[in-house]
Amino acid sequence: MSEATAARDDEAGKVQSEPAGSNSKSPRYRRILLKLSGEALLGSRQYGVDPNFCAFIAAQVAEVHRSGVQIGIVVGGGNIFRGLAAAARGMDRATGDYIGMLATVMNALALQDAIEKAGVQTRVMSAIGMNEVAEPYIRRRAVRHLEKGRVIILAAGTGNPYFTTDTAAALRAVEIGAEIILKATKVDGVYDSDPIANPGAIRYERLTYSEVLEKRLRVLDATAVSLCMENDTPIIVFDLNEPENITRVAAGEAVGTLITGGSPA
Numbered sequence: 001m002s003e004a005t006a007a008r009d010d011e012a013g014k015v016q017s018e019p020a021g022s023n024s025k026s027p028r029y030r031r032i033l034l035k036l037s038g039e040a041l042l043g044s045r046q047y048g049v050d051p052n053f054c055a056f057i058a059a060q061v062a063e064v065h066r067s068g069v070q071i072g073i074v075v076g077g078g079n080i081f082r083g084l085a086a087a088a089r090g091m092d093r094a095t096g097d098y099i100g101m102l103a104t105v106m107n108a109l110a111l112q113d114a115i116e117k118a119g120v121q122t123r124v125m126s127a128i129g130m131n132e133v134a135e136p137y138i139r140r141r142a143v144r145h146l147e148k149g150r151v152i153i154l155a156a157g158t159g160n161p162y163f164t165t166d167t168a169a170a171l172r173a174v175e176i177g178a179e180i181i182l183k184a185t186k187v188d189g190v191y192d193s194d195p196i197a198n199p200g201a202i203r204y205e206r207l208t209y210s211e212v213l214e215k216r217l218r219v220l221d222a223t224a225v226s227l228c229m230e231n232d233t234p235i236i237v238f239d240l241n242e243p244e245n246i247t248r249v250a251a252g253e254a255v256g257t258l259i260t261g262g263s264p265a
Contacts, residue, residue, distance in 0.1 A: 028252030031070040031146060033173035034061070034182045035166065038078035038107055040240050048079060049110045058114035060246035061151060065120050069250055070146040072176055073153045074169040075111060077103025097161035101128055104165060108155035109133060115151055122151045127159030127168070139175045146176065163223070170224040174231045181233060182249050183220065184240035189257035190219045207259045219259070228259075235259040 043050025080103035108124045115122050123145050126134035157168040191201040209229035238256030
């Protein structure tokens with residue numbers, strides 16, 4: 001086991017062992033939308049879902065929830081199937097996207113299990129009907145679950161092909177009245193180029209929606225960014241792998257890159 005994996009597992013165990021109501025950081029937001037890529041659930045694996053990493057995420061979600069924040073989560077499916085990649089190999093794009101939507105439901109169920117083991121009630125809501133495993137997504141019902149203190153996990157994207165789960169996150173955030181989107185990634189913010197391929201890449205602390213679109217920065221797809229811009233929904237892009245980062249972002253700490261409609265700092 002790597003040191004990073006061990007640190008995540010220790011952090012998950014520490015947070016879950018805290019008594020209900022304990023909280024080291026006061027929340028800044030009343031309601032948030034957390035966007036997780038499917039790849040985020042890989043953890044140390046090459047494919048599928050890493051239960052230890054799910055527990056690591058769930059521990060932070062539980063801590064933020066105990067602080068009084070209402071939490072919606074949109075999860076992708078790229079760790080299992082990616083419709084766009086399948087289309088590039090010759091599969092019908094719509095068919096590939098529907099398969100990808102089913103993958104997000106699988107991830108949502110895995111995440112639900114982890115979060116409920118951390119002591120928080122959850123509801124999986126799907127944009128595609130599958131009543132045996134998930135509730136249908138209905139906006140008013142989703143808001144009611146949040147008001148009753150449940151974490152909602154929103155699966156199957158928008159329910160339509162040709163739209164990414166980033167767009168689904170932006171759409172759901174606006175629908176449920178989330179104050180901010182927390183976009184969890186493998187890097188510590190938005191860079192002017194790929195920081196893995198280019199060690200000299202520059203990280204932005206703040207950006208405007210227009211700058212993201214004009215510079216073609218690959219943080220969220222253009223449809224998602226445009227939707228956030230039209231509805232003035234800020235986005236924070238941060239590193240999911242750092243312990244307590246979800247908690248820190250929810251508390252309003254300066255973590256990652258902030259994308260808003262205002263002038264960059």
